[in-house]
Each structure stands twice: as C-alpha cells, then as structure tokens.
Amino acid sequence: xxxxxxxxxxxxxxxxxxxxxxxxxxxxxxxxxxxxxxxxxxxxxxxxxxxxxxxxxxxxxxxxxxxxxxxxxxxxxxxxxxxxxxxxxxxxxxxxxxxxxxxxxxxxxxxxxxxxx
Amino acid sequence: xxxxxxxxxxxxxxxxxxxxxxxxxxxxxxxxxxxxxxxxxxxxxxxxxxxxxxxxxxxxxxxxxxxxxxxxxxxxxxxxxxxxxxxxxxxxxxxxxxxxxxxxxxxxxxxxxx
Numbered sequence: 001x002x003x004x005x006x007x008x009x010x011x012x013x014x015x016x017x018x019x020x021x022x023x024x025x026x027x028x029x030x031x032x033x034x035x036x037x038x039x040x041x042x043x044x045x046x047x048x049x050x051x052x053x054x055x056x057x058x059x060x061x062x063x064x065x066x067x068x069x070x071x072x073x074x075x076x077x078x079x080x081x082x083x084x085x086x087x088x089x090x091x092x093x094x095x096x097x098x099x100x101x102x103x104x105x106x107x108x109x110x111x112x113x114x115x116x117x
Numbered sequence: 118x119x120x121x122x123x124x125x126x127x128x129x130x131x132x133x134x135x136x137x138x139x140x141x142x143x144x145x146x147x148x149x150x151x152x153x154x155x156x157x158x159x160x161x162x163x164x165x166x167x168x169x170x171x172x173x174x175x176x177x178x179x180x181x182x183x184x185x186x187x188x189x190x191x192x193x194x195x196x197x198x199x200x201x202x203x204x205x206x207x208x209x210x211x212x213x214x215x216x217x218x219x220x221x222x223x224x225x226x227x228x229x230x231x
Contacts, residue, residue, distance in 0.1 A: 004159075032218055043121070043208060043222035044160070051218060090159050094218070103148070103173055105220060107159025 002027045004093050006108035013081045013115055021076040021111045023091030032094040033074040034105065035065055037087050044090060050074060061085070081115045088112050119143065121223035123209050129229045135197035138226045142190070142211030149186055150220060151194050152208040160208055166192065167214070196228075204230045 003026045013019045025031060032051050036044040048059025055067045065076045074091060091108040122141040130136050142149050147168050152160035163182070165173040168189035177184065181200070186192040196203055206227050210220040 034218075036222075041224070041227075043224045044210075046219050046221065049218055092159070103165050104150075104162045105160075107161070109157070109159050 002093070002095060002106050004091050004106055004108035006089075006091055006111045008111050009109075010112045010114060013113070015083050015115050015117050016080050019076075019078050019081045019085070019113065019115070021089050021091075021113060022073070023075060023108060024071070024073045025091075025093045026072065027093050027095050027106075029096045030069075031096055033065075033067060034092040034094070035059065035063070035074075035076050036090045036092060036107075038090065038110075039087050047076070047089075081113075083115050083117055086113055086115045121209055121211055121221055123207075123223035123226055125226055126224060127227050127229075129231065130199055132201055132230050133198040135195065136199050136228060137196075138194045138207050138209075138228075140192045140194070140209030140223060142192070142209070143221055145213065146211035146221075147189065147214045148212045149192050150210040150212075151184060151192070152210065152222075154206040154208055154225070156205070163194070199228075199230045201230050204228055 005024045034049045035047040038044050047063050048057050050057045050067045058064045063078050067074050088110050090110050092105040094105050124139050149166040151163040153163050154160040164177045164184050166186045184194045206225040208225045209223045212220045
C-alpha cells in the first residue's frame, strides 16, 4: 500500500537552532515528494518538492529537504528556526507517472513544529 | 495572481440537512481536487477533475456525496444528508494539469454537523 509516515506528532526546537521534521514513504518506483505547511485556519502552502536530480532541494522560507532513496526518506530541514516557523507540516508523495493513483497526493498525518523564543 | 477561493469558510448544520461547498480554482488550472481533512490528520483525496471530467472519484462516498464541475472551472461539492461524522475541513486545490506537480490549496470550509 502507498503511504507516508511522519513519526513525530510534534517537534520542539529553540529559535536559532536547526530543525528537522522527519518523513518516510512507501511507494514503488520513483515518486514525487512534497512538503506543505499549514497555519491555523488556512489552507496548505507549498514549501518544496523533489522530482528528480539533486537529492537536496531548497524551498520557500529557507527550508530544504533531503531525498534519500535507500532509506525512502524525505526529511525537512532548516539551519536556523524562527518562531514564525511554528505551524503544522505535511509531507506528501505523488506516485510516479504510469502507476496507479499518479494524480493524487498521499499525505502524512502531519507534524506540529513549535519554535520557542 | 488570485489563489483558490472557497466558500463558505465555516458552516454549521444539523444532521440530515444538505450542505454545499463551492470552489473557484486558480485561473487556467485544468485540474481540480477536493480533499477531506479530519482533525489531526492529513488531507485525503475525495475527487479529482480534469476539466469537466471526474477522473478519480474512488474515495467519494457516493451514497451521500456528489460533486460537479460545470464548464471545467468552478466546482461544487454536496453532502446530502449530512452525518455527524462528516464534520471536517473540506479543502479544494488546483493545478495546471496532471503533468504539473504543485497543487495550490484554498483555505478550506470547516463543516460542523450537530
């Protein structure tokens, strides 16, 4: 079955420290991987994506993510966290073209990031 | 560029009543999605449209849910009759097409069924 796992319900980090939000996936082939952020009472905002190429992708607001095919992971990172980064983060996978469900995003359960001053 | 617009933002209804949600995608986006987001969970796809055609509605509970996308632009999602378990956030998203990767989400409609 195709799935995405975010093993941490919440991540706490002090402002200025690096942060990592973990994501692993179970999809056959070479999937497309995404991170979205959701602020209270707002829709999801696209942060970054991995389609192909360099395993380290850079996105909005200083975030980056590292694709690791052998570990089927796509962890979200930021070198220096800001209080304003506090939000709910979702990892999502899109099965590759030619596979079933290629048009849909499969989301993880989300990880709440709390950055404290 | 205007984003995905959804209305209403909030809706409270009694069980067994009908309810409808409306979505206006980003101009030029051919693909439209409706997602259901339960509290504390990630969104789950209900239905995907390519222009006017529903190409994936496998997760749509067709006994009470229906959707349409007339003229391949705006879309309406309907529940009739609503049940207590339908309380959730209903998200609409759009993308340029199946070969485009980013989906852009609207703010959602928070439905409460009492």
